[in-house]
Amino acid sequence: MQLLYRSIRWVNSVYPVAVFFTYITIALATFAVCFLMPVIGVLSLVFSLLSLVPIVFAWKVLQAGERWLVRNSIRQHRCPSCGEDLPELDGVDCFSCGAAFDSGGERVVT
């Protein structure tokens, strides 16, 4: 459970940067060949624009999955991040690893 949470959290944190560099790579590759094969430029533009919607959608799904894991874990009084028992009185602050979450499952930076 903690491994899954930490993996999905890691994916969520690198996702925007990874997408950004993917687009940069596509742009550079397109620029390199667009004078030889202009159709590649058109295809690349269409692909980039069309892929934005599923890429953003996939990120929203991943973030929702992360929040769902957190809510699940808090309901079982376990810290989503380190797996330690959470104190009953304050179920969203972990004393062991210092992670804090809001009621929606979003990680709070303290």
Ligand SMILES: [Zn+2]
């Ligand atoms: Zn913890």
